[in-house]
Amino acid sequence: MSESRYDIAFYVQVLDLFVKTGECATESREPLHAYLISVMNDATVKVQVLNDDICARIFYDTMLQFIQLNLEKEKYNLQKSQSERNEMKLVLEWSIKKRKDGWQALLQQISDKYQEYGFDQRFYRxxxxxxxxxADEEMWEKMVDDWEEAFQQKMQDQKKKEIDFRRDALERRLHSNLKDIPEYIRRNDIDKDEFFQSWGLMSGMWNTIDFERIRKVVRIQRDYPEIVKVANKMGRIADDEGKDTMYVSEGDVYKLEHSAKCDILGITVGNDLNALLPIELAHCADNELEDLFVYKYLTNKLQTFRYKSEIMQPARRLETKPAKRKGPMVVCLDTSGSMAGKPEKIAHSLLIKILEIADRQQRSCYLIAFSVSINPIDIRKERARLLEFFSKTACGDTDATRMLQATFRLLRSSKDYMNADVLWVSDFKIPLSTSELIDMMQELREADTHFYGLQIGIADNEWAPFFDRIYRIGYTSSRRY
Structure with missing residues (x-):
């Protein structure tokens, strides 16, 4: 059994499907998936998740944290056993003489570790x-295959034991959160958006002291609506300044005035194998994604073309989809001394809102904090570091050189960073950088990387020509936060 198919993306899809529809598989041979299924089939949990979006978010984040913890532990165990897996490959390359001299010791070594997991020493002896x-190649390879299978079985058994060790604590926390958090929100009349933003920074660990401390920062958005406007721009959400969307099907622009002869109406979901999108065909042909394809087929969730001929009354209806694939969000935050005080709090509130959007859109999000030195953080994966960052006070001078270099390295490190949105948060009391770095910034803009700025304060800004747009907050000291 290939374990690579059970990566974090697989579990995210399982959770997404459940919180949206209540659908889940009935059984699985993989321990973590099987446990997740058992929790999702708990009638009390299902009712709460499907009838309350706050409970849905609590369930999603709590289970995702548990999944990530177990996957990290599994990864650690696999790394520890890498030498044994390498040994299996080396054994396949043994010479005939080495096999004759060493097969007995090898069988005993394998049997000592894996007899209880089905390795049949007596048969091979x-x-x-x-x-x-x-010297029989087929028999020798079969022995190594059985060794590998027993190894995998032991890893699965170890994984199940570790899940069983943690499950009671998880279930107590989950049921407590599903009961206590909604009650606290109702009792204190807390806005849902404020909850989602504040909870998103807590990594699934609830306590009212930290929640209220974070919510206090979130509430700054009430005084400065520009914060939400900038965050939505980074998230490419249509607002009163125009839509960043067009009418498309998976990768293709629909032009209704030219589509009269085409039977394709749009995209839907189902299990019609004759109408599959190319991406689903690719999943079907991929050994590692085959199980996911079968699961989507059985639950009628395959993406398929929708044809006019399939419906009684054809309609020219198209979904509004993002105009271009969303890349990651990169926030470059000025932490020099001139940002201390209110500008710093405004910036922190913006980061929390952007994190909430990144979670919702499942986009990577990076923070590059800079003064003279830089401090990169993957804020979706390192929320504890982000909270720690919030506790520090801005200080020092400002130099954009290292920040620009770090940003460019990130954007050019992978094709996944195409169409990135980069946001500078600063008072923009920053000297212009070298012409070489400015030219690189312009090249990235031409390649569809967007550069936005949030200027906190009213200083002159030499950087404005090099940005798609710079928003401004001209704060006054009379406002409270």
Whole structure:
């Protein structure tokens, strides 16, 4: 059984499907998936998740944290056992002489570790005691395959034991959160958006002291609506300044005035194998994604073309989709001394809102904090570091050189960073950088990387020509936060 198919993306899809529809599989041979199924089939949990979006978010984040913890532990165990897996490959390359001399010790070594996991030492001993049988390539490869299968079985057994060790604590926390948090929100008349933003920074660990401390920062958005406007621009959400969307199907622009002869109406979901999108065909042909394809087929969730001929009354209806694939969000935050006080709090509130959008859109989000030195943080994966960052006070001078270099390295490190949105948050009391770095910034803009700025304060800004747009907050000291 290939374990690579059970990566974090697989579990995210399972959670997404459940919180949206209540659908889940009935069983699985993989321990973590099987446990997740058992929790999702708990009638009390299902009712709460499907009838309350706050409970849905609590369930999603709590289970996702548990999944990530177990996957990290599994990754650690696999790394520890890498030498044994390498040994399996080396054994396949043994010479005939080495096989004759070493097969008995090898069988004993494997049997000592894996007899209880189905490795049949007696069968192979009987085979290899026959003259020349250990030279049989097919038999030798079968022995290594059985060794690998027993190894995988042991890893699965270890994984199940670790899940069982943690499950009671998880379930107590989950049921407590599903009961206590909605009650606290109703009792204190807390706005849902404020909850989602504040909760998103807590990594699934609820306590009212931290929640209220974070919510206090979130509430700054009430005084400065520009914060939400900038965050939505980074998230490419249509607002009163125009839509960043067009009418499209998966990768293709629909032009209704030219589509009269085409039977394709749009995209839907189902299990019609004759109408599959190319992406689903690719999943079907991929050994590692085959199980996901079968699961989507059985639950009628395959993406398929929708044809006019399938419906009684054809309609020219198209979904509004993002005009271009969303890349990551990169926030470059000025932490020099001139940002201390209110500008710093405004910036922190913006970061929390952007994190909430990144979670909702499942986009990567990076913080590059800079003064003279830089401090990069993957804020979706390192929320504890982000909270720690909030506790520090801005200080020092400002130099954009290292920040620009770090940003460019990130954007050019992978094709996944195409169409990135980069946001500078600063008072823009920053000297212009070298012409070489400015030219690189312009090249990235031409390649569809967007550069936005939030200027906190009213200083002259030499950087404005090099940005798609700079928003401004001209704060006054009379406002409270």
């Amino acid at each position: 009987g085979q290899f005691e026959n003259e020349g049988k250990c």
